[in-house]
Amino acid sequence: MGGHSRRVGRAARKRRQKQENMHSVSLSPQQQYVRLIKFLHQRGFPSSPLQPTLFSDTGRGLKTLQTIQPGEMIISLPESCLITTSTVLDSYLGPYIKSWSRRLSPLLVLCVFLVCERHRGEASDWFPYIDVLPCTYTCPAYFSDDVIDVLPADVRRQAMDQREAVLQLHSSNEDFFRSLQPALSQPTDVLTYEALRWAWCSVNTRSVFMSRPPNHFLSGQDNYALAPFLDLLNHRPDVQVKASFNSQSRCYEVRSVDGTKRYQQVFINYGSHDNQRLLLEYGFVTMDNPHSVVYVEKDLLCDVLKGDKSLDQKMKFLREHDFLQNLTVSREGPSWRLMTALRLLSLPQTLYHLWKAALLGQALCENLEQWGVETVMALCWRLQRESQTALEKITHLLQQCEQPIRDQLEMVRSLRQEESWILEGCFKTLEDNFLSSRPNDGAMR
Ligand SMILES: C[S@@+](CC[C@H](N)C(=O)[O-])C[C@H]1O[C@@H](n2cnc3c(N)ncnc32)[C@H](O)[C@@H]1O
Numbered sequence: 094m095g096g097h098s099r100r101v102g103r104a105a106r107k108r109r110q111k112q113e114n115m116h117s118v119s120l121s122p123q124q125q126y127v128r129l130i131k132f133l134h135q136r137g138f139p140s141s142p143l144q145p146t147l148f149s150d151t152g153r154g155l156k157t158l159q160t161i162q163p164g165e166m167i168i169s170l171p172e173s174c175l176i177t178t179s180t181v182l183d184s185y186l187g188p189y190i191k192s193w194s195r196r197l198s199p200l201l202v203l204c205v206f207l208v209c210e211r212h213r214g215e216a217s218d219w220f221p222y223i224d225v226l227p228c229t230y231t232c233p234a235y236f237s238d239d240v241i242d243v244l245p246a247d248v249r250r251q252a253m254d255q256r257e258a259v260l261q262l263h264s265s266n267e268d269f270f271r272s273l274q275p276a277l278s279q280p281t282d283v284l285t286y287e288a289l290r291w292a293w294c295s296v297n298t299r300s301v302f303m304s305r306p307p308n309h310f311l312s313g314q315d316n317y318a319l320a321p322f323l324d325l326l327n328h329r330p331d332v333q334v335k336a337s338f339n340s341q342s343r344c345y346e347v348r349s350v351d352g353t354k355r356y357q358q359v360f361i362n363y364g365s366h367d368n369q370r371l372l373l374e375y376g377f378v379t380m381d382n383p384h385s386v387v388y389v390e391k392d393l394l395c396d397v398l399k400g401d402k403s404l405d406q407k408m409k410f411l412r413e414h415d416f417l418q419n420l421t422v423s424r425e426g427p428s429w430r431l432m433t434a435l436r437l438l439s440l441p442q443t444l445y446h447l448w449k450a451a452l453l454g455q456a457l458c459e460n461l462e463q464w465g466v467e468t469v470m471a472l473c474w475r476l477q478r479e480s481q482t483a484l485e486k487i488t489h490l491l492q493q494c495e496q497p498i499r500d501q502l503e504m505v506r507s508l509r510q511e512e513s514w515i516l517e518g519c520f521k522t523l524e525d526n527f528l529s530s531r532p533n534d535g536a537m538r
Contacts, residue, residue: 115148115149115150115358116148116149117146117147117148117149117156117358118146118147119144119145119146119147119156120144120145120146120147120153121144121145121146125221125224125225126145126225128221128224129145129221129222129224129225129321129322130322131221132221132222132321133170133174133321133322136171136173136174137171137173137174138170138171138174138322139169141168141322142157142158142159142161143155143156143157143158143167143168143322143359144156144157144158145225145325146358148327148358151327151358152327153325154325154326154327154358154359154360155325155326155327155358155359156356156357156358156359157353157355157356157357157359158355158356159355160352160353160354160355161349161352161353161359162349162352163349163350163351163352164348164349164350164352165348165349165352166346166347166348166349167326167334167347167348167349167353167359167361168322168323168326168346168347169339169342169344169345169346169347170320170321170322170323170344170345170346171343171344172338172343172344172345174320174321174322175303175318175319175320175321175345176203176206176207176219176222176318176319176321177203177303177305177315177317177318177319178199178202178203178305178308178311178315178317179305180206181202181203181205181206182202182308182310184206185276186202186205186206186209186273186276189269189272189273189276190202190310190311191310193269193272195269195312196310196311196312197266197269197310197311197312198311198312198313199305199308199311199313199314199315199316199317200293200296200297200317201262201266202311203292203296203300203317203319204262204289204292204293204295204296205270205273205284205289205292207223207226207291207292207295207296207319208283208284208288208289208291208292209273209276209277209283209284210223211223211288211292212277212279212283212288213278221321222319222321225321226295226299227295228291229291229497230291230294230295230298230376231376231377231497231500231501231504232255232294232297232298232373232374232375232376233251233252233253233255233256233372233373233376234255234256234259234290234293234294235290235294235376235497235501236252236256236501237498237501239490239494239498239502240498240501240502240505241253241256242486243483243486243487243490243502243505243509244483244505244508245369245387245388245479245480245483245508245509245512246390246392246393246479247369247388247390248369248372248373248508251373252373255373259286259289259290259293260286262289262293263284263285263286263289263290270283270284294376295319296317296319297374297375298374298375298376299319299320299324300317300318300319300320300324301317301318301319301320301323301324301336301345302316302317302318302336303316303317303318303337303338303345304316305318318338318345320345323345323347326347326359326360326361327358327360327361328360328361328362328363328371328375328379329360329361329362329379330362330365330366330379330381330382330383330384331383332350332351332360332361332362333350333351333362334347334348334349334350334361334362335347335348335350336348336361347361363375365384366384367382367384367385367386368382368384368385368507368508368511369388369508372504372505372508376504377504378504378507378508378511380507380511382511385423385511385515386421386422386423386428386515387421387422387423387476387512387515387516387519388419388420388421389420389421389422389431389472389476391408391417391420393472393475393476394408394420394434394438394472395408396475397468397471397472397475398438398468401438402442403441403442404438406442407437407438407440407448410437410448411434411437411438411452414452416430416433416434416437416452417434420434422469422472422473422476422515422516422519423515423518423519424514424515424518424519424522425518425519425522426469426519426522426523426526427469427519427523429454431469432465432469433451433452433454434452435464435465435468435469436451436452436455436456436457436461436462436465437451437452438468439457439461439464439465439468440457440461463527466523466527469519469523470520470523473516473519473520473523476512476516477513477516477517477520480509480512480513480516481513483505483509484506484509484510484513487502487505487506487509490502491503491506
């Protein structure tokens with residue numbers, strides 16, 4: 094515990110130092126940003142010490158021109174600057190949505206609005222905002238098969254699910270998209286799959302959480318708000334903020350917990366996400382992520398233990414007790430869940446009466462505990478081999494690909510590299526803490 098906090102302290106210091114050496118270029122003088130600020134002022138957003146800036150490490154973000162004190166407000170954005178489902182339902186699209194034969198999801202409604210407003214160009218009220226949105230994203234919905242192929246197994250499955258979900262969202266709503274033609278000038282090819290994918294990633298990577306009252310015309314939870322300018326804030330895992338919509342001031346407010354020094358990038362926290370989740374949901378990974386772990390998949394577990402005749406029964410037992418998910422290793426070693434699952438897997442069928450107790454955390458005899466540690470090492474070996482193979486493939490692919498695949502591959506390379514470091518760290522922790530006390534009587538079954 095003490096060692097861990099020292100490490101985190103060191104990492105935070107290194108990060109601060111790195112940040113001080115970062116190269117950055119102000120974007121404020123550019124016409125797009127001048128127009129965005131003017132647009133927000135007209136909607137009641139006061140002047141802000143935050144300046145859109147291009148940073149060499151994180152890309153575009155916001156820099157503060159004044160020190161932000163601990164507890165001070167970072168940004169307070171009036172409701173009139175937000176795009177929510179109310180904005181859409183009150184717009185020219187409202188009648189089409191309200192009279193459609195099915196109730197549509199808040200996410201779809203926001204996506205459709207973004208696509209239509211982008212299509213309207215300068216005629217759109219929201220043009221100054223839409224004009225500064227990225228043209229493309231590095232989320233899995235954009236990944237080619239080559240990129241999907243070099244992802245870790247669990248991420249690969251979820252990335253494919255994301256690609257499929259966006260395709261499905263498009264194909265299952267084509268009739269609704271066609272119904273919007275009278276609302277659009279030059280209506281052909283507006284709500285294409287590519288346009289919907291862009292909007293889907295815009296909403297998913299940039300919206301803030303804002304719980305909204307249920308709406309008769311929409312189906313499902315409505316928690317999204319697009320927040321211009323505020324959505325230029327990047328994520329840092331060690332930063333804390335308080336963010337919510339203030340129903341008294343009618344502003345979306347973000348308050349800093351620790352403050353930020355003048356001329357530094359201001360960060361917020363998107364949640365305690367590991368890098369797999371950041372990649373899947375936001376299309377980036379961050380180095381020195383304290384939440385980083387490597388996942389041990391059920392299939393790998395089965396493969397490593399395939400000699401065990403009662404494996405199917407034990408896996409069934411683990412599934413029934415919800416113990417086949419979130420089995421992980423970190424630099425500090427295997428997680429409690431993984432070790433607990435392995436305890437059960439170490440038991441012979443004759444000791445069935447101990448299976449439940451093992452899941453409740455009861456320690457077993459030294460030989461079985463040792464078997465658990467050795468199995469973690471075998472799992473780490475296998476994962477490390479997969480990681481190295483993927484890194485070699487990525488190096489090869491990088492030699493022959495162009496943007497934007499290059500950015501996607503660089504991101505996956507960082508994820509795989511981190512995975513390899515975690516596995517090395519886990520291996521070392523196990524060697525240092527367990528194998529030195531290994532009994533000589535051969536614990537492997
Ligand atoms: C809410 S936006 C933040 C502003 C964004 N950088 C921009 O240029 O518009 C979220 C996106 O910013 C990027 N991002 C956020 N934090 C980051 C970080 N620490 N490092 C790299 N990219 C980051 C990711 O692409 C993410 O999907």
